[in-house]
Ligand code: PGA
């Protein structure tokens with residue numbers, strides 16, 4: 334009898350589209366006994382320090398590089414040897430930021446390889462990455478109302494208003510609570526005279542002509558009502574995506590919808606006041622991606638109570654995270670594998686974050702495909718939170734994948750218990 338083979342026999346890439354209709358790449362990695370398929374998401378509010386998504390020639394150039402350079406090297410390598418695969422991608426690329434082959438291509442190859450190895454052993458990706466015992470399911474952090482670069486027209490400047498169902502006992506209950514809050518906001522908006530017609534932004538969150546304060550009030554009301562009606566506590570938070578509203582020349586954050594500009598100190602006071610007033614549990618990127626110092630100030634003030642999360646600040650990069658740890662900047666980190674390019678590097682960042690007591694938040698991007706791998710990454714990495722939206726086929730695909738896992742592995746899963754340090 335022949336043993337299981339995890340040797341790579343073929344690597345193929347093709348062009349597909351994401352939820353915004355932008356071109357992206359899907360990669361298939363095949364072994365004798367398994368297949369991995371992964372496609373790359375894309376961001377709209379990308380961090381300055383992220384990997385370059387695609388080379389200058391776009392997706393076509395990435396695909397050509399797979400055929401001419403990458404497939405010939407990877408065929409014959411062992412899909413289980415993730416580190417060598419990822420190092421080989423780095424070597425072929427030869428730049429710091431995947432400028433030659435594209436971080437999105439590196440991401441898709443890296444993830445498809447891991448899935449091919451898992452599939453060869455007849456394992457789910459999450460089991461292959463994180464083991465079979467103690468299957469911890471993440472709490473879903475869901476975008477319910479939004480603006481900024483994820484919507485068009487007159488919308489709040491704050492990019493995302495996010496619900497976190499902290500009182501849920503199962504993932505199913507958690508997913509249901511998020512849907513209830515999303516729906517409740519729709520009902521509240523319909524009653525208000527704000528020209529609401531059900532419009533939604535890139536991540537399925539309501540996009541509506543409200544000031545930032547009005548939006549905070551609406552989300553707060555919905556979260557309180559759903560908590561009361563269900564007896565399960567829901568809280569909410571924000572992704573301010575502050576690099577998107579930072580005006581470097583003037584040194585201010587521009588809230589165009591409100592006609593307000595805030596200097597960094599005023600931004601710090603504003604965010605602190607909003608956290609207190611609305612009992613926020615989560616604030617992502619409240620300051621520009623270069624302003625570690627303000628992150629430190631805010632973290633000091635709310636340590637142990639509120640997640641102050643770095644997305645554009647850290648870009649899933651271990652070196653940037655280390656700087657954050659040294660300075661006490663943030664106590665949570667967004668993990669988007671395509672910000673850094675490979676699974677190996679993202680995993681190292683996750684390990685470092687956990688060691689330092691940071692909450693890891695495995696996240697979707699605003700331009701997504703129906704790929705469900707981030708659900709597996711969140712579980713496999715034992716990440717307490719999965720940020721993946723509430724509505725929209727490409728968002729719900731991830732939620733449904735966790736629901737499947739909760740059902741198939743019934744009795745062996747538990748919902749993650751969130752610890753904020
Ligand atoms: P993205 O941003 O548009 O770059 O995916 C989403 C986020 O800021 O979390």
Ligand code: ZN
Pocket residue numbers: 572574617618644645667
């Ligand atoms: Zn963000």
